[in-house]
Amino acid sequence: MLHSYRRDQLQRRAGRGENSQVDAMYQVVPGNLPAAREKQSKEVKPLICTILLGLLLVIAAVVAWCYYTASLKKLNSFKIDQLELYKDGFFIKNTANMVLFEMGFKSAPIDLESCFQDEAGNEVNCTKSGEEKVDFFVKAFKPKDTITCYNIEWKTVILDSVVEHCMHWADGHWYGGAETSTQHWPIKISGVMDPKPYVTGDVYSIRDGFGGILERYWISSKSVAVRVNDSVPLHIGWNSSDKEAFCLHARYKDSPFQPTTGQQPFVELSYQVCIGSDLKIIHRYMAKKHFRKPEITPSEFMFRYPKWSTWALFKTEVNQDKVLRYAEKIKKYQFNFSHIEIDDQYSSSYGEFNFDPVKFPNASELLQKLRDDGFQVTLWVHPFVNYNSPSFIKGVENSYFVMDPSGRFPAFVEWWNGIAAVLDFTNPETTDWFQKKLEYLRSKYGIVSFKFDAGETSYLPAKFSTHKPLSDPSLFSKLYAKIAASYCMLAEVRVGYHTQNLPCFVRMIDRDSVWGYELGLKSLIPTVLTMGILGYPFILPDMIGGNVYPNKTDGLDEIPDRELYIRWLELSAFLPAMQFSIPPWLYDEEVLKIAHKFTQLRESLVMPLMLRLAEETTKTGNPIIRPLWWIAPNDKVAQKVDTQFLIGDYLMVAPILEKGKEARDIYLPDGKWQSFNGDLFDKTPNLLTDFAVDLDEVAYFIRMI
C-alpha cells in the first residue's frame, strides 16, 4: 500500500503541479472504500445523513428512558405488611405510619433487584448482596389479632463472613438482654462497644461483660420485641452516638461460637421482630413463645424465711465451730430460717466436695446438731477441680475435664480460688461423677441441697474442646443449671440460659456493699426486673448489705454501712427470697428491731401474695416482681421508673435507696392506691414528691381496683 501511495503522490507532484498547495495542507492517508460507494448519487447523501441523525436521536431517547425506568426500579422498596424493606435495612411502622422499629443492614446492603415477593405479599426472598450470593428472606405473619411478627433471615454462603444488623436504639426504652454489673432499667448503652460474644460471664470480675443470666431477647416501650434465633453465632456491639446504635453481629471467625458438627460453617443472622398493641401484650406473647415456664416452684421455705449464708460473714475462714455458733445466734435472736448455707472452703481442696477434717473435725456431729435444732443445711459447690486436688488426677485419668483444642489434655482456667480444670458436663460420665459426689454429701451428712456457684462461660478456657461440641458456649451454663435442677427446692444457681423451666432460685451475681448502680443497692431493682422479663421469676437477691469485699465497700471494710444494711434489708423483705450473712445483731438493738419487723412483715403481708404468684408463674410464666409498666404499658413515666416495683399487679414497693434520705419521690400510675400508712391516692397518674419514709419504713402501696 505504501508503494502505491508513493507512486500516486509522485504522479500528482509531477503531472498536476497546481494541486501542491492542497497536498501540503492535507496529509493523505490511504483508504480502501468499496468501488460500489462511488456509484451513489450525490443528491441522496444529505438525505441519508439526516435520516441517520434522526435515528440516532430516537435511539438516544429510548436508552435514556430505559435507564430512567431502571433507576426508578433500583430505588424501589418492598412492603411486607407493616414492614418496608429497603436495600440498607427495614422499617416497621404502625397503622398511624409512625416508625416503631428500624433496622440497618450494616455489614452489606441487599440487592433489591434479586428479590421476589410472593403473591400474597407476606414474604420476600432475595438472593444477592452486592456481588455475593446470600439467602435472605422476610416473612410476615399474624399469630394474634393484636400481634404481627416478622421472621428475618440472612444466610451467607461464603466462609468467614460477618453479618451485622443494627437497631435504631433511640426509638423507645429497651428491656431484657442480660444481667450486667451496672444495671439500669431501661437498658442504658454508652460509648462504643465492638461486637463481643453474647455469652454468659461473671460480671463481678469482668465488669463490662454480659452476665450469667442472659437471653437473646429485647423488648422496647414501642411494643416491639426482638428474639434472635439460637442458630446465630451472636455477638452484640453498640455505639451510643450512632443512630443505628445496637448491633446484632453474627460471625464464627475469632469467636467462641462454632458451627454445629456436620453443619456448613456459614454464618446466619436470623431473628424475629414482633409488634403488639402494647408492651405487656407483646412481652407476654414473646415469653410464652420463646421461654419455657417453670415446671414447679422451689420450696416454700425459701420464699418465706431468710436463708443464712456463712460467706459474707466468715468468708473462707469458715469452720465447724463458727457454723455452730452462727446457728445458735440465729435461734438466740429469734430469727426464722429457710436453711444455713455453708459456703467456700469447707473442703481441703477445690474438687474434693467433702468436709476438710481439720476445719470440720466432726462434720456428721455438726450436721446432726443443726438438724436437731431444726436447721436444714446446704453446701457450696462449683464446676472446678483445682490442680492440687486428688480429684484432679481422677479427672485426668477419666477425661472428666474440658480439654484444650487438641482434645488431648485438660485445659486450665483461673478462677477466684486458683488454677483448675473445669468439669465437662457434656460428658455423661463427668455429670455422673459429680452427682455421685453430691449424693454422697446428701446421704452421709444429710446435706439437703447446694449453692451451685459459677458456671459462666468466662470460666471456660479461652480455647477448648468438650466431649460433645458446644456450638454456643453458653450451653455449658445451661448444662450446669440442669444439674442443679435435681437439687432444686433449696438449690440456687447463678447462671440462666434457656433454663427458665427449672424450679431453682437464680441468684444475682455477688453485690458490693455500696449504694450505687454498679453492683450496689440501686442495682437490685433493675436486676430483679431484668431477670423477671427474661423469664426467671425465682430470684435470689445477694446477701443483705452486700459481701463487704475489701475496697469495694462504702464505709468501713468490716461490716456494711449501717444505713445501707437497713435499706438493703427492707428492700429484700419484698423480694422473692431474703438472704442474710452479716447478721443484724452485729449492729445494735434498732437494727435488730428493724430486721425483726421486716422478716415478720414479709411473712404476714408479702408471703400470701408471693406464694400465690409463684404458683401462678408455673402456669403463666409471668414475673413475680413486675415493672410499673406491667399495669400501665403505655405510661411513658412508668416505663422509666427503676426504683419502684410491683409484686404481682396490686402491691407496689418504693424503698429508699439513697444514703441519708428519709423521703423520696414516688410515682403512682393510673389507679386507686392506698399507702402503707393508710392514705388513699386516686388522682393518678401522679408523682408524690418527697414522700416521707423513715429509716424503719418501706413505702408500699396497695392498688385498689
Added chain:
Amino acid sequence: MLHSYRRDQLQRRAGRGENSQVDAMYQVVPGNLPAAREKQSKEVKPLICTILLGLLLVIAAVVAWCYYTASLKKLNSFKIDQLELYKDGFFIKNTANMVLFEMGFKSAPIDLESCFQDEAGNEVNCTKSGEEKVDFFVKAFKPKDTITCYNIEWKTVILDSVVEHCMHWADGHWYGGAETSTQHWPIKISGVMDPKPYVTGDVYSIRDGFGGILERYWISSKSVAVRVNDSVPLHIGWNSSDKEAFCLHARYKDSPFQPTTGQQPFVELSYQVCIGSDLKIIHRYMAKKHFRKPEITPSEFMFRYPKWSTWALFKTEVNQDKVLRYAEKIKKYQFNFSHIEIDDQYSSSYGEFNFDPVKFPNASELLQKLRDDGFQVTLWVHPFVNYNSPSFIKGVENSYFVMDPSGRFPAFVEWWNGIAAVLDFTNPETTDWFQKKLEYLRSKYGIVSFKFDAGETSYLPAKFSTHKPLSDPSLFSKLYAKIAASYCMLAEVRVGYHTQNLPCFVRMIDRDSVWGYELGLKSLIPTVLTMGILGYPFILPDMIGGNVYPNKTDGLDEIPDRELYIRWLELSAFLPAMQFSIPPWLYDEEVLKIAHKFTQLRESLVMPLMLRLAEETTKTGNPIIRPLWWIAPNDKVAQKVDTQFLIGDYLMVAPILEKGKEARDIYLPDGKWQSFNGDLFDKTPNLLTDFAVDLDEVAYFIRMI
C-alpha cells in the same frame, strides 16, 4: 477545520473532476503545517526526507545498541573469588572450573542491578529482590591457604517472609545434619519433604523427624561444608527428584522458632559455605570453628567396662530384688562393669525422683549392698512431672513448668509414660529444684550419676511459653544437656545441640532388635559416624541386641535373636562404650564365651587406643570413631562405605551386620593393612570379597604405616 476541509473537497470535486478517482482512493485528513513550509523549494524536499530517514536509522541503531548492552548487563553475574553469583543462585567452582557447589534462590531471585561489588572484589551487596527490599551479601575470605569461605546473608524487611535456598544435592555425598531413625552414611534423601522445623526430636516415636542429636552442619565429598547461622529460623525440606534438592528454609510463620525478644521479627537466612582442598581438611577446619571441643573426658570406667541397664531386661517391672539378682549374676558370670543403671519406674510417680517404697522397700540397703560388691549405681531421670505426681502441685505453685502461650497455665505434653508438664529449665528456680532432687538421691543413696532421658523439643507442647523465651526450641535440649554435665563422668544424655563441649556420653536413641537400617544393627555405624562428624565423640550405643520392644523385633519378642545379639555385641566391643541389658547368660555357653572374648578383647586391644583418642579429642575435637575417608579423603569408594569404621587412624573394624553371613566384602583404602588373623594386605586400595568372618569373630585390620 472540518469546514475548510469540506470546502476544499467540494472545490476539488467541482473544478477538477479528473481527480475524483484519486480522492476516492485516499481519504484526506486535515493537517496543520506552518505557512512557511509552503515556501520550501521543491528540490530540497527529497533531500530533507533522505536526511531525516538517515537520522532515523542512526537513532534506531543507537537504541538497539543501548538495549543490547542493557540486556547484556542484566544477564551478567558477579564473581567473588571462586563463587559466581547469578540472579537465581550461585556456583562455587574449583580452579579446574569444575562445579563444587550449587545453590538456588528458590524463594525469590536477587535483582543483580541492585548489587555493588567492592573494589577488591571480595564482597557483593544487593538491596533488591524483585520489587522487595532485601539486604543480601556475599563475602569471600581465606582463613587458610587450603580453605576459602563464603558468608551468605539474606535479610528480609517484610513480616511473614519466607526465604528458601536449595542446594544441588546430587553433587557429591553428604554427611552430618542430624540423627535419624533410618540412618545412612552418606545421607540419603528420598521423596519430597516439605520444609519442617530443624529442631531436636525423638525419632523413636516420630520416625520421619530429625533426631535428638542435631547440628546445622553438612559436608560433602566435594570438600564443601555448609554451616547455617544460629540466628536463622531454620527449616529443612527436600525433593529427591529435583536438581535443587536440599533446601534451607527460613521463616517465623507457623514455626516454633520465634524472633529473639527485642529483635525485629524479620527473617534471615545466613550461612557459611567453605571449600577446602580435601574432605578431612575442610571438616577439621569447620569443626574447629563451629563446635566447641569436649573440655574433659568422661570416666575411664565407662569406656573400659560395659554398662549394665535394667531397661531392656525388666522394663518397668524393675524392683529391688530384681536389681540385686541382676548384680549377683553379673558377678557370678565374671563380667566387668562400669555401673548398673536402674531405669524407668523405680519411683511411684513420674516427677518424684525417688524410690517407690513398695518396689524398693529398702533402697538404702540395696545401694549399700551394691556398693559393697563394687557396683556404682546410676538412676534414670527425665524432664517430666506427670499430672498425678505430688511434684506437679509444687511445680504449678512455683511456676516450674513450661507454660501455655498465655504464660498463665502449665502446658501438658504426652510422653511415653503419660500426661505431664515439662520442667522449664530456662527458669533458674526450676533447675535448682531439679538439681536438689538429684543431689538428694546422691547424698541419701550414693547414686553416682544419672541417665538423662528425653529432652527433645518433640516433648515440648505444640505451643508454649517459657520463663526466658526460646527463640530456637532446640535450646531447650541444650539447657537439659547442660544440667547433665554436672553429673558427667558416668552420666548419659540423648540430646546434643551445640553441646559438644560437655564431657558426657551421648546415647543414640533406642534401637529396635532388628538387623536393618531403621534403628537396627545396620544403623549403628552410620549413627556413630554422624555423631562423630557433628562433634560428639563420646558415643553410647544403645543396648546390645536392642530393646526387644513388642512388634519391633526380628524373631521372638522375649529376647533378641541370638545371632543378632552376638553380632551387636561384637560391634559394640569396638565402640566408645558398651551397654548390656539383656545379659549373655540368657542364651547359652557359646554366647557367654563370645561375650567374654569381646569384653576382654575390648580391654586389651581397643582400650589403650580408645582412651588415648578420648584424651586427644579434648585437644583436637576429632572423632574417636572415624569414617574410612578420614584416612582417604579423595577415595570415592571410601566415601560410601557405611559398614566399616576406623578407631583413630590405625584400627579399622568391619563387623558382620547381615543375618546368616559368615563372610563379607571389606574395602581396604590405600595403605598397608594387617588383618586380625595376621594376614598382610599391601595391594591397596582393594576390595576383599567374601572375606571369612566366623560367628565369634569381628574382622579388624591394623594399618601399618
